[in-house]
Amino acid sequence: MSTEVKVPTLGESITEATLGQWLKKPGEAVAADEPIASLETDKVAVEVPAPAAGVMGALLVNEGDTVNVGAVIAMIEAGSGTTVAAPVAAPTPAAAPAPVASTVEATHAASADLTLSPAVRRLVLELGIDPTKVKGSGKDGRLTKEDVLAAAKGGAPAAPATAPAASPAPAAAATGERREERVKMTRLRQTIAKRLKDAQNTAALLTTFNDVDMSAVMEARNRYKDSFEKKHGVKLGFMSFFAKAACLALKDFPAVNAQIQGDEIIYHDYVDLSVAVSAPNGLVVPVVRNVEQMGFADIEKAIGDLGKRAKDGALTMEDMAGGTFTISNGGIFGGLMSTPIINPPQSAVLGLHRIEDRPVVRDGQIVIRPMMYLALSYDHRIIDGREAVTALKTIKEAIEDPTRLLIDL
Structure with missing residues (x-):
């Protein structure tokens, strides 16, 4: 049995938002009312809670996509998340704009299979911290803002601040090389x-x-x-x-x-x-x-x-x-x-x-x-x-x- 995940009501006169980040990956166990995605509106960031417990199913939209109130953005399948194979997420169109999240953060999150809240995700980017090298003290070992701040004060290995969006960065930049990065403005x-x-x-x-x-x-x-x-x-x-x-x-x-x-x-x-x-x-x-x-x-x-x-x-x-x-x-x-x-x-x-x-x-x-x-x-x-x-x-x-x-x- 599948349950649809819909974009919730966002407030008076707000009809659409941007999918900022998926907080759960296909195949992961999900508890009822647990945040599974973050949306960016004209004014604030809003978390999308899971309508039911189960296993995260297909992700129907990509990070950076514009979604309307009431639109179905994902599915939650029945199960515990331990034996269910991960459905394939919707492919990213070739001409779609690059997500707001930097390639640095995306690489870290993917390699460590981390789930970061929007606030922690932003702090990781601001401080240049590699989340894979920080031990989380939150529920289920998740990173908290305090974990990231402590790592920054303790001199945790820093990740590169930015990476070019169009092509992968060379292993070593030549002295005096000029770079540009094009990032879509947030809503x-x-x-x-x-x-x-x-x-x-x-x-x-x-x-x-x-x-x-x-x-x-x-x-x-x-x-x-x-x-x-x-x-x-x-x-x-x-x-x-x-x-x-x-x-x-x-x-x-x-x-x-x-x-x-x-x-x-x-x-x-x-x-x-x-x-x-x-x-x-x-x-x-x-x-x-x-x-x-x-x-x-x-x-x-x-x-x-x-x-x-x-x-x-x-x-x-x-x-x-x-x-x-x-x-x-x-x-x-x-x-x-x-x-x-x-x-x-x-x-x-x-x-x-x-x-x-x-x-x-x-x-x-x-x-x-x-x-x-x-x-x-x-x-x-x-x-x-x-x-x-x-x-x-x-x-x-x-x-x-x-x-x-x-x-x-």
Whole structure:
């Protein structure tokens, strides 16, 4: 008896995806609800669970193929997987585009008969680790992210970073040889590119800057971080301060938290905060909802959870939907200043940057203070310059005097 494996519902308005990776090979035993494939959509990576227990049968599509919701992509046969011969996978058409996965990773996975999760697979590629030389500590000996990171720190033998897609690499490259590699953009990267360009083409983008003295926030954090973590079970970071400060500013200047829909302006009496985080396939912006009602601990927990799931490729469509205002922290990568692009249909985004000691004047004296540049990019069609500048100044003042966050000033 055979069971069809179909592409699951992927979310509102999502009708197709790209088959990113097969997690099971024909002939392998499969448990019910066990992930057997990963799909890449416009926003997130989605795992396809097995509809029934049995043996992995024929793979009807190849990695890199586009599949529609409801399409049959594989079969699961009855049995235990110990004596069933492996069915032959569908052949790859000669003119089909090369899969996104590199030939290095494919070679390693095939030679070791490994099953890597999407997050582990991406980490292996990023760090250049040969998975056949790393012992897995997960279920059934599978590799985990911690295994790969430990191998990287321990100096595990590294695999070549890339290989030409068109032809096998020579055993030894000649000195000064120039190479190129052509890799198809992932569906997520294509969507990111389109949305960012659409934002530039549609919105009247403008950026206003300010700088903020981080002394007060850093002092408060250092004073209370141990007791905060002991009570709430989460570390006290800077993002919760900026989230609360943003809520203060958005309350006073509702246009910064509004959206244009047709010939109408939609104002929100709530703040659904999109937090830009780095995921294996690119930048994503999951949403923390009703931030204006949350305390510091709740904000830190929510952001930490979304960040972890983004790195693990475990975000859902619901995590990405909505959002009225965005905070992007380029400072974690060392960025000193930038002009962030808004996340449509939102009208503004706050850009944070690295903290560095700089000379400033205080009471007529030159002193050294930990300073950060702030950038607020906004849609000038809906937000006037006065509103944008004053909103950013409100955020600056709240960070420099956190007491304002407590008394709503």
